[in-house]
Amino acid sequence: MNAEKKLTFLINNPTMHVDLKRIAEKVLAEERITFDEGVLLYEKGDLNYLGVLANYIREKKHGHYTYFNRNFHIEPTNVCVYDCKFCSYSRMIKQREEGWEMDVDGMMDIVKKYDNEPVTEVHITGGVVPKQNLDFYAEFFKRCKAHRPDLHIKGLTPVEYYYIFKKAKLSHYDGLKYLKECGLDSMPGGGAEIFHPEIREQIAHDKCTAEQWLDIHEQAHKLGMHTNATMLYGHIEQFWHRVDHMERLRQLQDKTGGFQTFIPLKFRNKDNQMAHVPEVSVIEDLRNYAIARIYMDNFPHIKAYWAMISRDTAQLSLAYGVNDIDGTLDDTTKIYSMAGAEEQNPAMTTQELVELIRHVGRHPIERDTLYNVITDYKDVIFEEDKAKKYYALPVVN
Numbered sequence: 001m002n003a004e005k006k007l008t009f010l011i012n013n014p015t016m017h018v019d020l021k022r023i024a025e026k027v028l029a030e031e032r033i034t035f036d037e038g039v040l041l042y043e044k045g046d047l048n049y050l051g052v053l054a055n056y057i058r059e060k061k062h063g064h065y066t067y068f069n070r071n072f073h074i075e076p077t078n079v080c081v082y083d084c085k086f087c088s089y090s091r092m093i094k095q096r097e098e099g100w101e102m103d104v105d106g107m108m109d110i111v112k113k114y115d116n117e118p119v120t121e122v123h124i125t126g127g128v129v130p131k132q133n134l135d136f137y138a139e140f141f142k143r144c145k146a147h148r149p150d151l152h153i154k155g156l157t158p159v160e161y162y163y164i165f166k167k168a169k170l171s172h173y174d175g176l177k178y179l180k181e182c183g184l185d186s187m188p189g190g191g192a193e194i195f196h197p198e199i200r201e202q203i204a205h206d207k208c209t210a211e212q213w214l215d216i217h218e219q220a221h222k223l224g225m226h227t228n229a230t231m232l233y234g235h236i237e238q239f240w241h242r243v244d245h246m247e248r249l250r251q252l253q254d255k256t257g258g259f260q261t262f263i264p265l266k267f268r269n270k271d272n273q274m275a276h277v278p279e280v281s282v283i284e285d286l287r288n289y290a291i292a293r294i295y296m297d298n299f300p301h302i303k304a305y306w307a308m309i310s311r312d313t314a315q316l317s318l319a320y321g322v323n324d325i326d327g328t329l330d331d332t333t334k335i336y337s338m339a340g341a342e343e344q345n346p347a348m349t350t351q352e353l354v355e356l357i358r359h360v361g362r363h364p365i366e367r368d369t370l371y372n373v374i375t376d377y378k379d380v381i382f383e384e385d386k387a388k389k390y391y392a393l394p395v396v397n
């Protein structure tokens with residue numbers, strides 16, 4: 001049964017809760033669901049119901065296409081002036097000796113390691129320290145672009161920018177304009193956590209506010225840059241806080257259209273100040289992806305970071321609204337592994353990513369950061385597969 005037939009079958013089920021039926025009808029009619037309906041999905045939508053709705057939207061928007069890219073990360077420092085309770089990655093300024101702080105040469109050494117490698121994106125994010133200021137990043141962006149003009153720089157979040165621009169006495173717009181001139185291409189989605197102050201003040205009390213986060217993205221969109229957005233879920237927030245978070249993003253997207261991808265990030269509880277908070281189940285992960293796909297009707301893509309949620313859950317998520325699983329990574333990020341993710345040295349070859357996607361019947365597409373197709377892997381046969389020999393099994397009487 002195709003995705004539309006499954007949805008119609010669901011709608012015609014006479015035992016369906018009347019409000020859930022109404023939401024399913026809205027999805028079929030491509031109508032936007034309300035805030036209250038978003039909360040109702042969290043409270044009453046079971047995994048099967050949510051999967052049918054989310055997969056219908058996913059296939060309507062992208063068919064079976066599932067995107068990944070070839071990328072690497074640079075994490076310039078894990079020392080941080082802030083004190084987010086959920087963070088397993090940062091070392092406070094006073095624990096500086098336990099952390100690392102790169103200089104521009106060190107960052108360029110990482111970029112140069114990928115000379116002649118077909119990577120298309122460098123993703124830069126980390127802690128916030130006074131030395132890594134406006135001049136520091138301006139110099140890095142310029143040198144990186146001069147060295148490798150084709151490499152897309154997806155760099156820093158509003159958490160870093162708010163701090164850097166305040167110190168430099170620049171407006172968000174002027175600061176971003178200057179760094180764009182230096183080579184910055186786009187912004188990743190981190191630092192959003194949960195926007196509502198009731199939760200934000202408990203888990204991330206001293207970094208940029210929701211309004212500041214959203215304004216920095218808005219200014220980036222005004223400058224023609226694309227950005228992503230995340231949501232850290234599954235800790236002390238309630239369902240309506242998640243919907244509030246998505247609602248604020250949906251409203252900004254209506255205004256600017258500059259977001260590409262929404263990335264739900266699972267709270268992990270290893271070695272942080274919230275280690276007593278249990279992690280949510282895989283079922284809740286999948287429900288959350290599905291509701292994100294249903295609610296965020298104006299976001300083109302929903303991404304599952306395989307390095308954060310494991311390869312198996314990333315595969316499953318492709319049936320619950322997700323159409324992007326991120327990149328090759330090459331073991332260049334510590335943020336997820338330090339928080340307790342299953343993948344302690346996250347790296348996948350292109351072939352592994354392609355096979356992961358193919359094994360669940362989806363169509364692998366290598367993209368660049370802006371979702372231009374680089375290679376369609378539907379019918380690509382890898383050299384190793386060509387070399388494989390198959391033998392008939394002996395018949396046993």
Ligand code: SF4
Nearest residue numbers: 080082084087090127
């Ligand atoms: S989450 Fe980011 S801003 Fe917060 S302490 Fe960790 S590194 Fe710093």
